[in-house]
Amino acid sequence: MPSKKEDAAKTKGGEDISWQAQKSAMTRDRILDAAINCFIELGYTNVTTAKVASSAGVSRGAMLHHFPSKTELIQAAVEYLHDKLLEDYTERVASIPPALKGQKRRRAGLDAYWEHLTGDLFVVYHELCVASRTDPELSVILENSQQLFEKHVRESNTNMFEEWKDRGDRFLLAMDVTKFMMEGMAAGQLMTNRDERVKRLLNYLADRLEEIFEEGEGSAIGRHSAGK
Numbered sequence: 001m002p003s004k005k006e007d008a009a010k011t012k013g014g015e016d017i018s019w020q021a022q023k024s025a026m027t028r029d030r031i032l033d034a035a036i037n038c039f040i041e042l043g044y045t046n047v048t049t050a051k052v053a054s055s056a057g058v059s060r061g062a063m064l065h066h067f068p069s070k071t072e073l074i075q076a077a078v079e080y081l082h083d084k085l086l087e088d089y090t091e092r093v094a095s096i097p098p099a100l101k102g103q104k105r106r107r108a109g110l111d112a113y114w115e116h117l118t119g120d121l122f123v124v125y126h127e128l129c130v131a132s133r134t135d136p137e138l139s140v141i142l143e144n145s146q147q148l149f150e151k152h153v154r155e156s157n158t159n160m161f162e163e164w165k166d167r168g169d170r171f172l173l174a175m176d177v178t179k180f181m182m183e184g185m186a187a188g189q190l191m192t193n194r195d196e197r198v199k200r201l202l203n204y205l206a207d208r209l210e211e212i213f214e215e216g217e218g219s220a221i222g223r224h225s226a227g228k
Contacts, residue, residue: 028066028076031056035077036084039124044131049073075141081125082145086152089116093156102163107206109160110178114202117186126187153179164213174212181205 034056038047053063067073092112132139158165
């Protein structure tokens with residue numbers, strides 16, 4: 001039968017192992033945070049494992065222990081970025097006052113989505129998507145992440161636009177119009193009078209979304225939402 005001294009040693013050993021695991025996880029997260037910061041500050045094409053290690057304040061050995069290759073670092077960083085994007089979008093949507101209902105709530109949802117699209121995290125994600133056009137390895141890494149993120153946004157939109165969620169093809173068309181129009185606006189960083197023009201376009205989009213669900217079946221919206 002183990003003595004109390006042996007039990008204490010085992011407990012102490014368990015705590016040591018637990019602390020080592022926590023320390024390792026903290027180091028890994030620090031490296032991934034540094035990778036995201038390097039994407040923001042340097043751009044994807046200028047990021048190296050050495051620069052990430054320096055930014056994270058870890059040794060080359062520690063970097064290689066967690067990420068033996070740049071490919072493994074990029075894959076983990078994309079997954080980490082994906083989680084941060086979901087967290088950012090969810091928090092922005094959750095911050096909309098519950099008292100807002102109907103059209104006002106939907107308009108606030110567009111503003112929340114716009115803030116998300118123009119934040120540093122999505123700007124980095126967009127840059128990675130552009131880089132993936134000529135980087136097959138990065139393209140594969142991003143593909144699964146993109147599918148998961150779009151699924152999460154669809155689920156959030158179902159709650160945000162709950163009055164429309166049962167409108168079938170019209171709902172899907174409205175969400176696609178919103179996604180592609182707003183992402184295109186976010187990519188247009190160099191337009192003049194940007195704030196003023198963006199505000200006008202968001203107001204137009206909000207009104208157009210309402211109209212999508214009001215127009216008759218014989219209208220252009222009716223024809224396109226029916227897949228004709």
